[in-house]
Amino acid sequence: MVFTAAERLHLGAEAEVWSGQWFDQPAVSKQRRARAWRHPHLDHRLGVRRMISEARLLIRLRKNGMSVPPVLDMDLASGRLIIGLVPGRPLIEVLNDPTTTRETMEALLRRVGAEIRQLHRWAVTHGDLSTNNILVDGEHVHLIDFGLASIEYDVERYGIDLHVLDEILSASHPNWEGAIECAVEGYVQADHALGPVPVLKGGAVPGADEVNARLEDIRTRVRYHG
Ligand SMILES: Nc1ncnc2c1ncn2[C@@H]1O[C@H](COP(=O)(O)OP(=O)(O)O)[C@@H](O)[C@H]1O
Ligand SMILES: [Mg+2]
Structure with a gap:
């Protein structure tokens, strides 16, 4: 993965979010976090399902002209989604x-x-x-x-x-x-x-x-x- 992290934007229960660069493009990495209270396999499946769902909908909405972040990269195994950085x-x-x-x-x-x-x-x-x-x-x-x-x-x-x-x-x-x-x-x-x-x-x-x-x-x- 070619994401270079710069600054942590958010540490939530579900995800850790960093801003940085994907190649030479300003980007955001959204890393799913393991939930200790869930069974690891179930946790991974749930997290990955949500990540895929988020990516799918972002792609659908971008295609239809909405100004949501573009999907740049995704790593299912590690539960990581790279999307374009939105200014503001x-x-x-x-x-x-x-x-x-x-x-x-x-x-x-x-x-x-x-x-x-x-x-x-x-x-x-x-x-x-x-x-x-x-x-x-x-x-x-x-x-x-x-x-x-x-x-x-x-x-x-x-x-x-x-x-x-x-x-x-x-x-x-x-x-x-x-x-x-x-x-x-x-x-x-x-x-x-x-x-x-x-x-x-x-x-x-x-x-x-x-x-x-x-x-x-x-x-x-x-x-x-x-
Ligand atoms: N594409 C983006 N561009 C700029 N900031 C972002 C982007 N995605 C997330 N962030 C920042 O990171 C925070 C957490 O990301 P978010 O996708 O809302 O994850 P969570 O599911 O943990 O709430 C957002 O509230 C926002 O401040
Ligand atoms: Mg949020």
């Missing part, structure tokens, strides 16, 4: 930055919503839309971390994607009131701008208005049943 900083940092204005926040969250809708239009739900998994580079928003993403056609999964973001925005960034509303606005507007939802091989993706209505349902359910 995590949304969590932008939202915590005291110099971020409300106007900037609103425009940014609208773009975040539009990007999520693009993803959903390709029948992909993210599964972990935290403000760490959204990178902001000036005007551009990039979604990363597709380890829990999957191809779905059930509206519930789409609603849950937005609900995860909703919960995180209100729990971690309560000072930005109305942030999720901006994201939903961008989500719905993107759908109207992009036209009818494409019918894919596996079925039809639910429309943005339908997903938004489901988000409301999920909120109500959570409110009454915890």
